[in-house]
Amino acid sequence: MLKRIAVMTSGGDSPGMNAAIRAVVRVAIHEGVEVWGIYNGYAGMYEDKMVQLDSRSVGDILQRGGTFLGTARCEEFRTTEGRQRAFENLRRHGIEGVVIIGGDGSMTGAELLSDLGIAVVGLPGTIDNDIWGTDYTIGFDTATNTVVDAINKLRDTASSHGRVIVVEVMGRNSGWIAMTAGLAGGAEHILIPEISVNLDELCEKLRQSHDSGKKYSVVVVAEGAGSAVEIGKKIVDCSGLDTRVSVLGHIQRGGSPSVFDRILASTLGEHATLALISGISNVMFGSRSGGVVTIDLADAIGHKRTIDPSMFRLANLLSK
Ligand code: ADP
Numbered sequence: 001m002l003k004r005i006a007v008m009t010s011g012g013d014s015p016g017m018n019a020a021i022r023a024v025v026r027v028a029i030h031e032g033v034e035v036w037g038i039y040n041g042y043a044g045m046y047e048d049k050m051v052q053l054d055s056r057s058v059g060d061i062l063q064r065g066g067t068f069l070g071t072a073r074c075e076e077f078r079t080t081e082g083r084q085r086a087f088e089n090l091r092r093h094g095i096e097g098v099v100i101i102g103g104d105g106s107m108t109g110a111e112l113l114s115d116l117g118i119a120v121v122g123l124p125g126t127i128d129n130d131i132w133g134t135d136y137t138i139g140f141d142t143a144t145n146t147v148v149d150a151i152n153k154l155r156d157t158a159s160s161h162g163r164v165i166v167v168e169v170m171g172r173n174s175g176w177i178a179m180t181a182g183l184a185g186g187a188e189h190i191l192i193p194e195i196s197v198n199l200d201e202l203c204e205k206l207r208q209s210h211d212s213g214k215k216y217s218v219v220v221v222a223e224g225a226g227s228a229v230e231i232g233k234k235i236v237d238c239s240g241l242d243t244r245v246s247v248l249g250h251i252q253r254g255g256s257p258s259v260f261d262r263i264l265a266s267t268l269g270e271h272a273t274l275a276l277i278s279g280i281s282n283v284m285f286g287s288r289s290g291g292v293v294t295i296d297l298a299d300a301i302g303h304k305r306t307i308d309p310s311m312f313r314l315a316n317l318l319s320k
Helices: 019-030 042-047 080-090 104-115 140-161 176-185 198-210 228-239 248-252 259-277 295-300 309-318
Strands: 004-009 032-038 050-053 098-103 119-124 164-169 189-191 217-222 243-247 285-288 291-296
Touching: 004 019, 004 042, 019 032, 019 098, 019 243, 019 259, 032 176, 032 189, 042 080, 080 104, 098 259, 119 259, 119 295, 140 164, 140 243, 140 248, 140 259, 164 176, 164 228, 176 189, 176 217, 176 228, 176 243, 176 285, 176 309, 189 198, 198 217, 198 309, 217 228, 217 309, 228 243, 259 285, 259 291, 285 295, 291 295
Parallel strands: 004 032, 004 098, 098 119, 119 285, 164 217, 164 243, 189 217
Antiparallel strands: 032 050, 285 291
């Protein structure tokens, strides 16, 4: 049974990270375990920026996006010396285990940290939903709801003017946000990195649907599939249709977490903390078919998360 643990957020922020930190802190304290917060991810571990937290430290954060501990990217942690220094900082404070909330890069760092002899448990925190082993990552639901809200608004103006609207969404190399928000938002076309699309054919389809009476079209582009500005230009060139581009950007990373993300973060946070305290290490907690699952960190980082082709097919079918 561990007596002192720490929690941190790392990599890109995502709505629901605060809910996860809150769960870790309060479950640990309930179990009689001391809990510390590490600021700015591996950077704070490396620079020894960490403090003991109590239940009040995590008050008033559940409803807030972002992460009150801060998050960062830390190049030093990629080196053996950097990780050793971070590990020694933890050891000096008597910290025996860490809950690391972040994306796949952060999970890779977590596994390397555990090699040095400290217990580590991961929680998938990223808007991109690109981590293998879990159906959903913390923040994805909120981000896709933000995108769908934006698509709804863009539809109003596209409809009024009879335009093509090209919306660029985040997701790094993954098409999950584009595909899910595209299906939920009724996009006519969805461009994702996992499936290549011929732009000339896309133009032809837009032209045909315009000629057959569609008043307007929404094209959702995942950032990993190309630049919406470039794709918008191409559509104008090859179809002549009145086209506008909207790059949603960092608005997708902010905002109050959805109910789904709060429940996911709280539930996974509880499981991760109880496991870590009991001595379990080197795993990530995730959600599959509505239940909580444990995934070996090596598996989570060793596999590539793929998209669900049936969702993509359905989005295409329903947008005709
Ligand atoms: P995310 O966790 O959102 O995928 P990054 O890929 O930027 O974000 O990873 C966050 C941090 O995790 C990095 O800044 C680095 O400190 C650490 N990290 C990522 N990959 C590695 C690696 N291969 N070895 C060691 N540390 C890593």
